[in-house]
Amino acid sequence: MRNIFLLLGIGLLVACSSTPTETRETPKETAANLVTLTPAQLKNFELTMQPLQKKIIPYTIKLNGTADLPPQNLVSVSNALGGYVKATSLIPGKPFKKGDVLALMEDNQYIELQQEYLTTKAKLKMTEAEFERQRDLNQSKATSDKAFQQAAAEFQANKIALQALSEKLKLISINPQTLSSNAITRTIKLHAPFNGYVAKVNVNVGKYASPSDVLFELVNPQNLLLNLKVFEKDISRLAPGQSVVAYTNTNPEKKYAGEIIFTGRTFAADRSVEVHANLKNSLGLVPGAYVNAEIEQATTESWAVPEEAVVSFEGKDFLFVAKGKDSFELVPAETGVTGNNWTEIKNAAAFEGKNVVFEGAYTLLMALKNSGEEE
Structure with missing residues (x-):
């Protein structure tokens, strides 16, 4: 037992003598932020x-989408009476101006229509004179009421027929006011109704086109629509009448001003809703082009x-x-x-x-x- 206590004492003495005399300096703490x-x-x-x-601070909503044609800006050209294509120089993409000749059409029925109009016009003068004669005679009781009524009916029928033929002539761009027996033509001209460019050509020279056939499809690039996507978080911020500024990736410096006309009411798969806007001037913007748009709103x-x-x-x-x-x-x-x-x-x-x-x-x-x- 005495030996055990002796060993413990020696152990404690050794442990105390082994404690380092130098103390380490702790690093200065610095805040991470x-x-x-x-x-x-x-x-x-x-x-x-x-x-x-x-x-x-104005809040800017950034959207993207495409420049689209409104339905009234894509026009299908047909010939109301049909006929053969005598001449045309149109190709897809070709620009034209309002009043330009799109094609020359030829058909025998144009001649017949003009002939019928001039014949009816001559008959109208004769029936008008007979009507006036029978009216005067009827007033003096020199002729029967039946004869006067018959003359009036013939005059009215010719008047109606002439007006109907006049409208038919206008359909094929023939002015009935200037038509005479010396001006009868077998060809007619189809004129461009606006400034634009050709989208499709469905005929060639010599082909017969019926009244239901579409000869050309024309594009009026003025006043295009913007078809944009807005996501759910910004839908409540948009309303008709708000101003929109659009631009393309290829020419971001060129800005196109527009105005929201309405927003959609159904969500797409990506939780977006369509927003439609009118463009005030879309000259130079190609239908179908990808566009970016910004809508700026003032905040409090x-x-x-x-x-x-x-x-x-x-x-x-x-x-x-x-x-x-x-x-x-x-x-x-x-x-x-x-x-x-x-x-x-x-x-x-x-x-x-x-x-x-x-x-x-x-x-x-x-x-x-x-x-x-x-x-």
Whole structure:
């Protein structure tokens, strides 16, 4: 037993004598969201600081879609009476102006129609004279009422027939007022109803076209429609009458002004709804072209910072707040809408009475990241 106590005492003596006399210096703790600059860095960094500012920030809704033709801007050209194509120089894509001759048509029935019109016109003069003669005789009781009524009926029938033939002539672009026996023609001209370009040509020279056949399809590129997609979160912000600015990827500097006419009421598979807008001037825009569009809306006045003051770190938004002359703290920020290079700050109370870094925030973020890597 005595030996055991002796051994324990020796063990304790050895343990006490082995304790190190030098103490290690613990590292100085630094906050992970705080960056401190040296005098040299302060001199080289371009930093500006201000409190949050009150701003009215326009909210811009960005959409995409296509420029589409309204139904009335795609015109199918037919010949009301049919006929043979005598001449045409149209090819798909060719532009034309209003009044240009699209094709010459030829048919025997054009001659017959003009003949019938002129014959009926001559008969009308004769029946009119007979009607006036019978009227005068009937007033003096020199002729029966039946003869007068018959003359009146023939005059009225010829008058109706002439008017009907006149309208038929107008269908094939023949002016009945200038038609005479010396001006009868076997060909007619099909004229362009507006400025545009040819989409399709369905005939060739010598082909017979019936009245139901479509000879050409013409496109009027004026006043195209925008067919845009808006997603669910922005649907409530849109209404008819709002202004739209559209542009293409190939020429983003060229802007096309428009106005919303209506929004759809059904969702697509991607939870988007169609928005349709009229374009005030679509000259130069090709139907079917892919377009981008922006709809700008004013919001109420709110606390904001310049867009460059907001930095993103690990998927979140932050602002740098001055903690002294050389220290800056990274503080979480709840951002709202962005417009005119300003961003809304929803948690403005967290920055009340503090100076926020407006210019140089990204430089501070890089310095903070570098200091974290060195540790």
